[in-house]
Amino acid sequence: xxxxxxxxxxxxxxxxxxxxxxxxxxxxxxxxxxxxxxxxxxxxxxxxxxxxxxxxxxxxxxxxxxxxxxxxxxxxxxxxxxxxxxxxxxxxxxxxxxxxxxxxxxxxxxxxxxxxxxxxxxxxxxxxxxxxxxxxxxxxxxxxxxxxxxxxxxxxxxxxxxxxxxxxxxxxxxxxxxxxxxxxxxxxxxxxxxxxxxxxxxxxxxxxxxxxxxxxxxxxxxxxxxxxxxxxxxxxxxxxxxxxxxxxxxxxxxxxxxxxxxxxxxxxxxxxxxxxxxxxxxxxxxxxxxxxxxxxxxxxxxxxxxxxxxxxxxxxxxxxxxxxxxxxxxxxxxxxxxxxxxxxxxxxxxxxxxxxxxxxxxxxxxxxxxxxxxxxxxxxxxxxxxxxxxxxxxxxxxxxxxxxxxxxxxxxxxxxxxxxxxxxxxxxxxxxxxxxxxxxxxxxxxxxxxxxxxxxx
Amino acid sequence: xxxxxxxxxxxxxxxxxxxxxxxxxxxxxxxxxxxxxxxxxxxxxxxxxxxxxxxxxxxxxxxxxxxxxxxxxxxxxxxxxxxxxxxxxxxxxxxxxxxxxxxxxxxxxxxxxxxxxxxxxxxxxxxxxxxxxxxxxxxxxxxxxxxxxxxxxxxxxxxxxxxxxxxxxxxxxxxxxxxxxxxxxxxxxxxxxxxxxxxxxxxxxxxxxxxxxxxxxxxxxxxxxxxxxxxxxxxxxxxxxxxxxxxxxxxxxxxxxxxxxxxxxxxxxxxxxxxxxxxxxxxxxxxxxxxxxxxxxxxxxxxxxxxxxxxxxxxxxxxxxxxxxxxxxxxxxxxxxxxxxxxxxxxxxxxxxxxxxxxxxxxxxxxxxxxxxxxxxxxxxxxxxxxxxxxxxxxxxxxxxxxxxxxxxxxxxxxxxxxxxxxxxxxxxxxxxxxxxxxxxxxxxxxxxxxxxxxxx
Numbered sequence: 048x049x050x051x052x053x054x055x056x057x058x059x060x061x062x063x064x065x066x067x068x069x070x071x072x073x074x075x076x077x078x079x080x081x082x083x084x085x086x087x088x089x090x091x092x093x094x095x096x097x098x099x100x101x102x103x104x105x106x107x108x109x110x111x112x113x114x115x116x117x118x119x120x121x122x123x124x125x126x127x128x129x130x131x132x133x134x135x136x137x138x139x140x141x142x143x144x145x146x147x148x149x150x151x152x153x154x155x156x157x158x159x160x161x162x163x164x165x166x167x168x169x170x171x172x173x174x175x176x177x178x179x180x181x182x183x184x185x186x187x188x189x190x191x192x193x194x195x196x197x198x199x200x201x202x203x204x205x206x207x208x209x210x211x212x213x214x215x216x217x218x219x220x221x222x223x224x225x226x227x228x229x230x231x232x233x234x235x236x237x238x239x240x241x242x243x244x245x246x247x248x249x250x251x252x253x254x255x256x257x258x259x260x261x262x263x264x265x266x267x268x269x270x271x272x273x274x275x276x277x278x279x280x281x282x283x284x285x286x287x288x289x290x291x292x293x294x295x296x297x298x299x300x301x302x303x304x305x306x307x308x309x310x311x312x313x314x315x316x317x318x319x320x321x322x323x324x325x326x327x328x329x330x331x332x333x334x335x336x337x338x339x340x341x342x343x344x345x346x347x348x349x350x351x352x353x354x355x356x357x358x359x360x361x362x363x364x365x366x367x368x369x370x371x372x373x374x375x376x377x378x379x380x381x382x383x384x385x386x387x388x389x390x391x392x393x394x395x396x397x398x399x400x401x402x403x404x405x406x407x408x409x410x411x412x413x414x415x416x417x418x419x420x421x422x423x424x425x426x427x428x429x430x431x432x433x434x435x436x437x438x439x440x441x442x443x444x445x446x447x448x449x450x451x452x453x454x455x456x457x458x459x460x461x462x463x464x465x466x467x468x469x470x471x472x473x474x475x476x477x478x479x480x481x482x483x484x485x486x487x488x489x490x491x492x493x494x495x496x497x498x499x500x501x502x503x504x
Numbered sequence: 505x506x507x508x509x510x511x512x513x514x515x516x517x518x519x520x521x522x523x524x525x526x527x528x529x530x531x532x533x534x535x536x537x538x539x540x541x542x543x544x545x546x547x548x549x550x551x552x553x554x555x556x557x558x559x560x561x562x563x564x565x566x567x568x569x570x571x572x573x574x575x576x577x578x579x580x581x582x583x584x585x586x587x588x589x590x591x592x593x594x595x596x597x598x599x600x601x602x603x604x605x606x607x608x609x610x611x612x613x614x615x616x617x618x619x620x621x622x623x624x625x626x627x628x629x630x631x632x633x634x635x636x637x638x639x640x641x642x643x644x645x646x647x648x649x650x651x652x653x654x655x656x657x658x659x660x661x662x663x664x665x666x667x668x669x670x671x672x673x674x675x676x677x678x679x680x681x682x683x684x685x686x687x688x689x690x691x692x693x694x695x696x697x698x699x700x701x702x703x704x705x706x707x708x709x710x711x712x713x714x715x716x717x718x719x720x721x722x723x724x725x726x727x728x729x730x731x732x733x734x735x736x737x738x739x740x741x742x743x744x745x746x747x748x749x750x751x752x753x754x755x756x757x758x759x760x761x762x763x764x765x766x767x768x769x770x771x772x773x774x775x776x777x778x779x780x781x782x783x784x785x786x787x788x789x790x791x792x793x794x795x796x797x798x799x800x801x802x803x804x805x806x807x808x809x810x811x812x813x814x815x816x817x818x819x820x821x822x823x824x825x826x827x828x829x830x831x832x833x834x835x836x837x838x839x840x841x842x843x844x845x846x847x848x849x850x851x852x853x854x855x856x857x858x859x860x861x862x863x864x865x866x867x868x869x870x871x872x873x874x875x876x877x878x879x880x881x882x883x884x885x886x887x888x889x890x891x892x893x894x895x896x897x898x899x900x901x902x903x904x905x906x907x908x909x910x911x912x913x914x915x916x917x918x919x920x921x922x923x924x925x926x927x928x929x930x931x932x933x934x935x936x937x938x939x940x941x942x943x944x945x946x947x948x949x950x951x952x953x954x955x956x957x958x959x960x961x
Contacts, residue, residue: 054517054518054584055518055584055585056584058515060511061511061512127511127512127513128512128596128886128887129887139585139659157614158887158888159883159887159888159889159924161926165887198887201884202596202884202885202887220929220933221926221929224929224932224933224936225889225929225932227932227933227936228880228883228884228889228932228936229883229884230884423685426616426685426686427658427659427685427686427687428659429585430585430586430615430616430622430655430659431615431616432616432682432685467616469618469678469926469927470926472677472678472681472682475681475682475684475685476677476681476684479681479684479685
């Protein structure tokens, strides 16, 4: 099909939507390191994980062998409500940049959670329901994951208890209100409902909380309440598996028009979006069928890949979660106020960490002001106000397209536009008012946190 | 095609998108009454209108004859960036209601302006650019129109001056911030920039403004500044013309699957969405080719159709705009604080007013609390957080579907879901907290405003 036939937006038909998730671990020679029991430092067994997570999700978490895992019909039906998401040809951005590059983005923001998070939320809610549970608990920082999970639980009539980092709870009342629309209970963390919350409140009176602390609270509540399990929106293998729907749709849309990308770019916090987007492409790369340049983009304020170390670390502040081997800055690392709340996690998906360590993908870090410049440029020509997280990918996509302008290369660039910025306008306001902070941690600071990493051989 | 083949979302291909707008006036036996010069009370000439509006838009405003007006290629290209909008089969809502009715909605909220307003904003900006103008002025209340116009002006590199009702400017800083992303200048109204603003500020110190006052300011600035014209997001014939793209896409999507609607429902403030949605269906009705039940839904707090009179009235508080014959509550009528900001206009599109007066459509009014109950019910099963305006249509669509449940009728119901409620969460919060106001004006109040209508024979 000729180039000029490519529409602005490529939608798949319902019957072209993926029927199975793709599990990139099956094609990895070096498998991601197993989660460890924080007490024994031995690999977590399915039984141990079953106390925290739903059974079928534990099976998915541990499955390094099966390349395809069927998407249950109920989840496929829910996907049809807000998917397929469009693969957009950024004709207007290309023209604005006067680049010979061809730019595509997979837009995941056209649902009320405002991001790709719903892809895994609905899967996790489904398996909880299937197991006959009463409800699930989770934490949320920026609020996208909490919103997505609320929507999913409402659909399956499950109770949903969200522990929301106190500072977000207070500064983002609208996110909280969306969760209320979907019937979730939202508690500011640290709360007085849990032992860990009480302890942290006693030790740090007036604390505004952190993601690591909210995780610990949510896990405690799940473990102590019969009929409840804990669910998580990123980092875990199961989450990347569910998010592979992004990459599978992207690849199917590109294949429809015989388009072969040269560069694939995604923002990376815990890795859910990036892992999902690149999965099928990485699979081809691992099997030697194709080659792609894959770029993870992280904030300079929280540079897990580019300045972290590959080591076992705690996932949460309370150290109740299993240890994961990942690129990490140390679980005590608290990034400076960066508005891309979804990219502020100290660690990174074990799957992506292994792929990065094996040299199968690159990573770059970008400063916040540059990110918002790209966000605004994009919004003005493409008509979508992007989330700060997504705008990290936009920044690097624009940079790559500008390189093509210099070299004359007609590269095909695909990036993930994970969500919209409708709840991030305080950040845009700061950007416009010149009050945006571009703090980058010093080597000394990073070394200090690194020294506190748990000793695991 | 068999019933069960209908997908959750019907998208048109790019080459199925409308190439011309449909002008329902061409098929109306009784044409809408002309706008009158407020000084002479004679019909406004093209020359007079040209002082306020762009030339080609004046031609469209006055054109009661041509049924189809070509959509310029530049506008069609912009439409491709965010259209076609999906026609969604509300399978989940149907199941929840256990109704035999088939429910479809045309969802216009998947763009950053958050509503259908962009359909006309881009057209008006295009014609302003084509005429070589420097910029345009407008007013905004809730902020959707201002956002849409900012996006359109940014695309065509036009200056955009928005007068935003002061109370909204202060209470909705995020809407204001989105307009800033798109480079618009946003001024709280009444301002000290205009004669009318100064006068109103002097007469009513501390006033928080009104839509009628902001219109007057925007018109004054357009008239006094060379190279500027005024643009409006609703009520006018030209706006309904541009919005016919909603109805044309809806009809094309239905035709693809041989679906014939029985009932078509839309919310109505100034009439831009409703007029656009129903246009091609009304055309068939006017030409005797088909019959449809068409229902306008308005808030009980601002019931122009159901409790207003059909008479000439001022469009603005400052009385600088032409007089329009329309269903009106009187230009001094200020509705009680109703959160559906987009439905608070005292009047109604002259085209829709004539069609209503001719008995070609019905109108119902609904109370706010009932509207939010429907909004929440919809959000939980369909995954979209609706705007309060749109939720008026949802309320009546649900009521109609419940009637079908009683009678067993398998009616096909189509309604317009004009936008998302991401900037309306204060209203949702009031609803959850039981603080929502359901004030309905008394007959005495309405009579008082009616007595002040201008005397035009």
